[in-house]
Amino acid sequence: xxxxxxxxxxxxxxxxxxxxxxxxxxxxxxxxxxxxxxxxxxxxxxxxxxxxxxxxxxxxxxxxxxxxxxxxxxxxxxxxxxxxxxxxxxxxxxxxxxxxxxxxxxxxxxxxxxxxxxxxxxxxxxxxxxxxxxxxxxxxxxxxxxxxxxxxx
Amino acid sequence: xxxxxxxxxxxxxxxxxxxxxxxxxxxxxxxxxxxxxxxxxxxxxxxxxxxxxxxxxxxxxxxxxxxxxxxxxxxxxxxxxxxxxxxxxxxxxxxxxxxxxxxxxxxxxxxxxxxxxxxxxxxxxxxxxxxxxxxxxxxxxxxxxxxxxxxxx
DNA sequence: ACCGGGTTGTTCAAATTCGAACAACCGCTA
DNA sequence: TAGCGGTTGTTCGAATTTGAACAACCCGGT
Numbered sequence: 001x002x003x004x005x006x007x008x009x010x011x012x013x014x015x016x017x018x019x020x021x022x023x024x025x026x027x028x029x030x031x032x033x034x035x036x037x038x039x040x041x042x043x044x045x046x047x048x049x050x051x052x053x054x055x056x057x058x059x060x061x062x063x064x065x066x067x068x069x070x071x072x073x074x075x076x077x078x079x080x081x082x083x084x085x086x087x088x089x090x091x092x093x094x095x096x097x098x099x100x101x102x103x104x105x106x107x108x109x110x111x112x113x114x115x116x117x118x119x120x121x122x123x124x125x126x127x128x129x130x131x132x133x134x135x136x137x138x139x140x141x142x143x144x145x146x147x148x149x150x151x152x153x
Numbered sequence: 154x155x156x157x158x159x160x161x162x163x164x165x166x167x168x169x170x171x172x173x174x175x176x177x178x179x180x181x182x183x184x185x186x187x188x189x190x191x192x193x194x195x196x197x198x199x200x201x202x203x204x205x206x207x208x209x210x211x212x213x214x215x216x217x218x219x220x221x222x223x224x225x226x227x228x229x230x231x232x233x234x235x236x237x238x239x240x241x242x243x244x245x246x247x248x249x250x251x252x253x254x255x256x257x258x259x260x261x262x263x264x265x266x267x268x269x270x271x272x273x274x275x276x277x278x279x280x281x282x283x284x285x286x287x288x289x290x291x292x293x294x295x296x297x298x299x300x301x302x303x304x305x306x
Numbered sequence: 307a308c309c310g311g312g313t314t315g316t317t318c319a320a321a322t323t324c325g326a327a328c329a330a331c332c333g334c335t336a
Numbered sequence: 337t338a339g340c341g342g343t344t345g346t347t348c349g350a351a352t353t354t355g356a357a358c359a360a361c362c363c364g365g366t
Contacts, residue, residue: 004269011280014288017295018279019198022175023221024302040352045172060315068176070354075316077352097314097361116157126171127164129301130294135167137290141283142170148282149177193322213345223324228346230322250331250344 025125032121037114042067042077044118047086047103047111056103057090063101074101086110178278185274190267195220195230197271200239200256200264209256210243216254227254239263 007015030041037044049066050056058066064074078101081087086107092098103111127135160168183194190197202219203209211219217227231254234240239260245251256264280288 004272005276007272007275007280010292011288014292014295015275015279017292017299018178020221021295021298021302022179024299025171026175027221028302042352061313068173068180071315072317072355073353092314095314095362099315119157119160122160122168123158125302126168126298127160129298134290134294134297135164137287138294139163139167139170141287141291141294142167142174144287145174145279145282146170146177149174149181149278195322214343224345225325225347226323245344248332248344252345 028125029118029121033114033118036117037110039110039114040077042069042073043081044111044114046074046077046081046101047107047114050087050101050103051108051111056108057100059092060099060101081107181278182271182274186267186271189270190263192263192267193230195222195226196234197264197267199227199230199234199254200260200267203240203254203256204261204264209261210253212245213252213254234260 026041033039033041033044039047045067046063049063050058060074060078061071063078064071067074078087078089081101082089086104088102088104090100090102092100130138179194186192186194186197192200198220199216202216203211213227213231214224216231217224220227231240231242234254235242239257241255241257243253243255245253283291
């Protein structure tokens, strides 16, 4: 460890803004989904990823990677969604270890019903608070961050 | 509810980038603190807020507001920090309901030791991945978001 | 066919988070 | 001073998350 590399006031402000925004936005989105749709945000995200995947199915580990969460977390949430009939499990042909999470018809229906309210929450919590230029700049910056962190896990 | 206001591809990309960055950055920072300093991120944040406050003390509810978390969450974490000797509680003169969380000498020491590694993690997870221009743009955008959400809780 | 290293998904215990409920208290008003 | 709406911090149970440990499996080299 060499000299500590402190953050200047601008860098610190950016970090604090990032932290605060993460919490505030995450909180609002989770509340909306929970109260109006009876879904947690992780659950909703799973439904989205499944709906967009070919065959509406994704392997458990790939789901964990995409959602940036733990494997056990995915096991837990898929269990919940399965009990609710929104998702089912399918063993993976050609790999006895593998498990596909598959979106059910009910799951797709649930997603369709939940989407408008969720998107409205995303708008009011983030999108509509920014000018088009700000939004684009935000997107660019965060994409750079994600590119930087995606490789070095 | 009127017509659903869908997100265009740019808006959706921004939202996904925000979600992914929140998870990736939060995860890295939490890991670093946990592994190298034995602190959770919420705990570290509490120490920072206390250190910066006049008298190194903050009321419980104010702490919850600043950290954008729940009151019971603060009660829990302060309990942990108190057991570790990093924080102590002080009843609030003039308001028997009130409780101050006070940073101890040990707590300040802990913060001083933990800060360099934490800041290095913040750098490698966010700051150093962006150009100065990108960082400023990010800061501006997120500040706008926080201003928008700060009032309408 | 058989190892040996790597992968996959689950289980488990521990830690954390949240909101609702609660008791105690504050300040203001009649 | 008695009452009442609002605030404060804690407690409680339920839900969620995590990593480590694990059993089962895959695959390439021998």
